[in-house]
Amino acid sequence: MSECLFCGIVEGKIKGEIVYRDDSIVAFKDIHPRAPVHILIIPAKHISTLLDLQNEDNGLVGEIFSVANRLAKEQGISTDGFRVVANCGAAAGQTVFHIHFHLLGGRNFSWPPG
Ligand code: 5GP
Numbered sequence: 311m312s313e314c315l316f317c318g319i320v321e322g323k324i325k326g327e328i329v330y331r332d333d334s335i336v337a338f339k340d341i342h343p344r345a346p347v348h349i350l351i352i353p354a355k356h357i358s359t360l361l362d363l364q365n366e367d368n369g370l371v372g373e374i375f376s377v378a379n380r381l382a383k384e385q386g387i388s389t390d391g392f393r394v395v396a397n398c399g400a401a402a403g404q405t406v407f408h409i410h411f412h413l414l415g416g417r418n419f420s421w422p423p424g
């Protein structure tokens with residue numbers, strides 16, 4: 311999937327401000343932050359949308375939330391509260407088709423989302 315933007319960041323071919331990496335997960339700052347803290351947490355392997363997750367990926371999704379908790383603490387947003395958002399498909403606003411979980415914090419958020 312060499313044409314995938316986020317695979318390019320995982321592979322180091324495209325610049326990304328990486329804040330966490332292990333064998334299966336990479337997290338980096340969003341290029342257009344919507345909050346004082348806005349990090350994208352992604353699986354290192356290419357998965358296009360949430361609908362493409364397989365049972366074998368269940369552990370991976372758990373790891374993503376472990377990383378979200380770790381980064382929320384490291385970034386100082388765990389006490390006040392934070393949001394984790396995953397958009398699936400065009401109507402939800404997904405623009406990059408390599409699954410990613412937005413970790414957002416550092417301000418108050420409205421509900422329901424726009
Ligand atoms: P989506 O709209 O698919 O849920 O979120 C895609 C996110 O990727 C957006 O928040 C957008 O700002 C971010 N993004 C798009 N291109 C790049 C890039 O080249 N680098 C980084 N770090 N983030 C990007």
Ligand code: ZN
Binds near residue numbers: 314315318356407
């Ligand atoms: Zn990809």
